[in-house]
Amino acid sequence: DxxxxxxxxxxxxSVGDRVTITCRASQPISSYLNWYQQKPGRxxxxxxxxxxxxxxxxxxxxxxxxxxxxxxxxxxxxxxEDFATYYCQQSYSSLFTFGPGTKVDxx
Amino acid sequence: xxxxxxxxxxLVKPSETLSLTCTVSGDSISGDYWSWIRQPPxxxxxxxxxxxxSGSTNYNPSLKSRLTISVDTSKNxxxxxxxxxxxxxxxxxxxxxxxxxxxxxxxxxWGQGALVTVSS
Numbered sequence: 286d287x288x289x290x291x292x293x294x295x296x297x298x299s300v301g302d303r304v305t306i307t308c309r310a311s312q313p314i315s316s317y318l319n320w321y322q323q324k325p326g327r328x329x330x331x332x333x334x335x336x337x338x339x340x341x342x343x344x345x346x347x348x349x350x351x352x353x354x355x356x357x358x359x360x361x362x363x364x365x366e367d368f369a370t371y372y373c374q375q376s377y378s379s380l381f382t383f384g385p386g387t388k389v390d391x392x
Numbered sequence: 393x394x395x396x397x398x399x400x401x402x403l404v405k406p407s408e409t410l411s412l413t414c415t416v417s418g419d420s421i422s423g424d425y426w427s428w429i430r431q432p433p434x435x436x437x438x439x440x441x442x443x444x445x446s447g448s449t450n451y452n453p454s455l456k457s458r459l460t461i462s463v464d465t466s467k468n469x470x471x472x473x474x475x476x477x478x479x480x481x482x483x484x485x486x487x488x489x490x491x492x493x494x495x496x497x498x499x500x501x502w503g504q505g506a507l508v509t510v511s512s
Contacts, residue, residue: 319498321437328486328502329437335496372437376497379450381427381439 291384297392304360308373316352317377394419396503410474414487425490430483
């Protein structure tokens, strides 16, 4: 199985801050990596797929980069509606796995 | 715009079978893949498995012995059956459209989720 970790597990930030979340896979996964945002009581929402492609309708302040074992999600200027938990997910292997999540809350 | 809606019992007794159905609207189920994902209360996401429109399946090995995912194209629905449930199967169960492109899968549309509690 491909294990996926995220760092940090949580962070506190202010509106306007640049936020970076890292996802690391236990083996190279090329760009088979997606990012989701989940708010309490809601279903996850796809933000980025293929490591760097912005899902239609997602604001351009979200971006993704990386390949191999390390990928990054960046929010260029945090907005009030961005406080949420973020998950990465790999689809390189036939067993899809999610990272444990990164909770972004207000400083 | 595609919409997905889970339905089924919210309470299941231990050792019994959990059954959920996902009804898809705004898109034909005869395309792409369709996945089930679950989230225990306060925890992270676990992919359960997917089915294609043609009926081919891929299951999480940790659940495979208890799991059946099926599709009914005439009703534009797909279903989950998980047998011999325990309290560890208590979770919010999501159905999702699993879009496949260039060898890559992504969950681009989700149902709202259905809480299933396993308790006597």
